[in-house]
Amino acid sequence: MPPTLAPSLRAETLTSGEQFRAAASLYTRVFGYDRPEFSLNPNLLSALARNGGSAVGVYTVDDELVGFAYGFAGRDHDGSEFHYSQAAVVDAAYQGAGVGRLAKEHQRTVALGWGHRTMRWTFDPVLARNAHFNFSSLRGEGVAFVPDYYGRPGTDRVVVEWALDRDDDPYADLRRAEPPRLGRADWGRVTRAEAARPDGGVQDAAWVAIPAQATALSDDDEEQASHDRVRARLRESLTRLVAEGSILVACTRIDESTAAYMAVRRSKGEAA
Structure with missing residues (x-):
């Protein structure tokens, strides 16, 4: 069924063995995993959901599972x-x-029900679309950067923190700020430039350009070498910014090829 039926979608907490198996199958299919060590155990999902964790699904009007989080x-x-x-x-x-x-x-609702006031997760920093969703849609912040998060090359990750019960977003205006005109030559590098606020003020900021599309980096040898260089520069840049005490609050598309992270110092009153 097409995405135009989105208003008919519903989210719910998974509870049955059948639901956990369907979620594990969706997880494997979406990520394209074909090795058993990357599979998801339905029994583990059940145990997590019963003991402070979450396992939630999104269903169509015909009860087809099309989304899952745990x-x-x-x-x-x-x-x-x-x-x-x-x-x-x-x-x-x-x-x-x-x-x-x-x-x-819905996962937020479950977490609040367990008494949690924040949620964390990670994402690949070269994925601009994921970054925009995390920062601009959900209003989370990138609070840490971990090289080789899963203990193997190519798994660098940004750690996102989402305040689940925050009424006012202290970075709301900054998330809408226009980035400088950066391009392919800037991918992975830090550019220092002030961000204009809607009230006429300015904010010291650092910008890090990345590919706007994951497919901008193909798998042929020359492009793979370019991919590796971008990742290496991005690792160096994000490590330095986090060490300086900066957090990521936005990822904005500049044009068809380039997007950019905005990094700023944490707002007063926000816990470190």
């Missing part, structure tokens, strides 16, 4: 507690239909 209770080395969202997946036929937003919002 997570668990987390705690960092500083003792901060949060709900950690391990994955959210959307059927390819429903990309752009609001399925991901619906899944995340």
Whole structure:
């Protein structure tokens, strides 16, 4: 069914073995995993959902599962507690239909029900579309950067933190700021430029350009080398910005080829 039926979609908490198996199957299909170590155990989903975690699905009017997210209770080395969202997946036929937003919002409800006030998850920093969703749609912030997050090359990740019960977004105006005119030559590099605020003020900011489309980096040898260079520069840039105490608050498309992260110092009153 086409995404035009999005208003008929509903989100719910998964509870049955059949639902957990369907979610595991969707997860494997969307990510294209064909190795058993990357599969998802339905029993694990059930245990997580019963013990501080989440397993939520998005269904069509015909009860077809087209979206899924799951997570668990987390705690960092500083003792901060949060709900950690391990994955959210959307059927390819429903990309752009609001399925991901619906899944995340229901996962938020589940997390609040467990007493969690923040949610965290990670994403690949070269994926501009994911970044825009995390920062501009959900109003989360990129609070950390971890090279080789999953212990293997090519798994650098930005850690997103989402304040689940925050009434006012302290970065709302900055998320709408226009980035400088950056292009392919700037991919992965830091550019310092002030951001104009709607009230006429300005904000010191750092911008990091990335490909606007993941497909901008193909798999042939020359393009793969370019891909690796961009990732290496991006790793260096994000590591430096986080070390300076900056957080990511926006990812805005500049043109068909380039998007840019905006990094700023954390607003006063926002917990580190």
